[in-house]
Amino acid sequence: MKSVRRIAVIALQNFKESVRERVLYNLIVFALLLIGAAILFGRISVGVEQIILVNLGLSSISAFGLLMAIFIGISLVWKEIDRRTIYSILAKPVRRPEFIIGKYFGLVGTLLINTAIMTTGFYVALLYDKGRLELSDFRALGAVYMILLQLALVVGVALLFSCISTPILSAVFTLCVYVIGNFLNDIRWFGQETNSAWVEKLTTFLYYLLPNFGNFNVISRTAHGESVPGYLLLSNSLYTLLYLAILISAAILIFEEREFR
Amino acid sequence: MLAVETVDLIKDYLEGFWRKRPKRALEGLNLCVERGEIFGLLGPNGAGKTTTLKILLRLIFPSSGTARILGKDIADVSVHHRIGYLPEQPYFYDHLTAEEFLNFAGELFGLPASERRRRVASLLERVGLEESRNVPLRKFSKGMVQRVGIAQALINDPELVFLDEPMSGLDPLGRREVRDLILELRATGKTVFFSTHILSDAESLCDRVAILHRGRLQGCGELRKILALGVSSTEIILEDPRPTVLKELDRYAPSAVKTGERVRLEIPSESDVPKVLEIALRHHTKLVSVNPVKKSLEDYFMAQIGKKPATSNEKEEVRTREGRV
Structure with missing residues (x-):
């Protein structure tokens, strides 16, 4: 119980630190501007106004959420070590796993709030465009949930790299994992089509090793008025939980051995 | 029960990019710190003082040897409930105010809100930061950050306080205040373990001192005996x-x-x-x-680190008086 409280204290502190990052506000403003611009793009796209608006709006939430997750995630642990703030924290009755888990939840909390702000902006744009909101418009929340799951995974990846590398390298690695993770289904298919045993083994290995971000991409089908099926929400939630357990455990294992010279 | 005990503590750092080679930072350190005393760990820069403190606080791990704090193995993090630590050249979350940071530190110890409020207010007053309680730490001078560092090290009313170069960055008035604070801690039965390379601080404060040089313990003893010897x-x-x-x-x-x-x-x-x-x-x-x-502590120090040879009798006498060193 005490452990949970310490995790919550660290998470809250990290949340406070993250929300005071100026870059965050810039990104939110850009995202809201882009969502606003989606109205304009919708207007000039005859017949598919709403598809364009939803597509562009949700894509903005996803893209800017990703930028925030990477930019803040990569320095989560590194900054604490570089600035030596970690010395006074670990000298208190804080276990290293508590520190890592607290940092993780602090950033996920920040992303949750930012996504909520951007989603509100998205619905304001939708309301402005349509004049009123219908129940079916809230199907987009399923896509927003998938975006959040995706961001939670990206933060996990960034956290892991943050424990072992500098922010720049961590950003590169996290972005690589994200890009490859979006094309894992294609990569596996490519491996199966090559008729080369080792390429197939390699692509299959990558398919199972890296997080499959492609599974979370439901923006296009949401824009076309489809709702996200319940089984997909459930399976992706479980997948995220399992993958995060592995990522955070790996980060903890590395961090437990880390020396602060 | 001893406040701090280290037995044959060795620390090797691996250095080099491709071929890692061990570089010995601490060589078989044996130390005993009694409860209720002010113990000074002295040595020139790079002597191994901070390494020793970091090992005790589990910020780095010993290559071999054991250490105990307040009777518990250093691997047992629960002992951190009873200790305080001021790092060398501290840096804290600069977006927080002094009051917020101390409150955060108190929360990590699980202090109830009412007690936290009371201790934060009392410590801010004690370190002379009452007026700056709502100023973000990024606007603090080095000396003010040092004061916050001392306050956070005492937030849990610790039995044992580790201070790494506590006078660093302080003006003469600040140094005097920290000296008084350390003496006050001893008067209330706390143990203070501090590292410094400023010998006058050690001379005016310590009950016992240990001298480290290039990772080796060069001498350890009661300050009054060391000075009387001289x-x-x-x-x-x-x-x-x-x-x-x-x-x-x-x-x-x-x-x-x-x-x-x-x-x-x-x-x-x-x-x-x-x-x-x-x-x-x-x-x-x-x-x-x-x-x-x-003889001043400086003379003794210089003799111990080999700048000026000490007579073998002097060295032997301190060692014999202190027992296992």
């Missing part, structure tokens, strides 16, 4: 002595320096002091002062 001569100052008196004193005082009307004699042998005084009084020479010239 009574090297006696200084006698006479007012306007006649030349015949000086001639008579010549055999006892090889060094006599005349400054104005006064003559300063340095008597190397303590047993000659009564004879010198008797001669001076017999000739009705006015006696200004008689002072034992003590």
Whole structure:
């Protein structure tokens, strides 16, 4: 119980630190501007106004959420070590796993709030465009949930790299994992089509090793008025939980051995 | 129960990019710190002081050897409930105010809100930051950050406080306040373990000191014994002595320096002091002062780190008095 409280204290502190990052506000403003611009793009796209608006709006939430997750995630642990703030924290009755888990939840909390702000902006744009909101418009929340799951995974990846590398390298690695993770289904298919045993083994290995971000991409089908099926929400939630357990455990294992010279 | 105990503590750092080679930072350190004392870990830069503190606080891990804090193995993080730590050149979350940071530190110890409020207010007052309680730490000077560091180290009312170079960055007034604070901690039964390379701080505060040099313990002992060991001569100052008196004193005082009307004699042998005084009084020479010239901690320190060889007897005597060192 005490452990949970310490995790919550660290998470809250990290949340406070993250929300005071100026870059965050810039990104939110850009995202809201882009969502606003989606109205304009919708207007000039005859017949598919709403598809364009939803597509562009949700894509903005996803893209800017990703930028925030990477930019803040990569320095989560590194900054604490570089600035030596970690010395006074670990000298208190804080276990290293508590520190890592607290940092993780602090950033996920920040992303949750930012996504909520951007989603509100998205619905304001939708309301402005349509004049009123219908129940079916809230199907987009399923896509927003998938975006959040995706961001939670990206933060996990960034956290892991943050424990072992500098922010720049961590950003590169996290972005690589994200890009490859979006094309894992294609990569596996490519491996199966090559008729080369080792390429197939390699692509299959990558398919199972890296997080499959492609599974979370439901923006296009949401824009076309489809709702996200319940089984997909459930399976992706479980997948995220399992993958995060592995990522955070790996980060903890590395961090437990880390020396602060 | 000892406050701190290290047994054969060794620390090797791996250095080099491709071929990692071990570089020894600490060589078989054996230390015992009694409860309720102010213990100073002295040494020049790079001696291994911070390495020792970091091992004790589990910020780095020993290559071999064991260490205990308040009777518990250092691997047991629960002992951190009973200790405080001020890192060297501390840096804290600069977006927080001093009050928010101390509150955060108190929360990590699980202090209830009412107690936190009380301790935060009292510590801010104690370190002289009451006026700046709502100023973000990024606007603090180095000395102010140091004060916050001291306050956060005491937020849990610890039994044992580790202070790594606590006077660093402080102005003379701040140093004086920290010195008073350390003495106050001892008066309330706390143990203070601090590292410093400023010998005057150690001399004015410590009950016992240990001297580290290149990772090796060079000496450890009670400060008063170390300083008492070093009574090297006696200084006698006479007012306007006649030349015949000086001639008579010549055999006892090889060094006599005349400054104005006064003559300063340095008597190397303590047993000659009564004879010198008797001669001076017999000739009705006015006696200004008689002072034992003590070796300073600096002399002892320099001798221990090999800048000036100490006599083997001196080294041996301190070691014997302190037992296992």
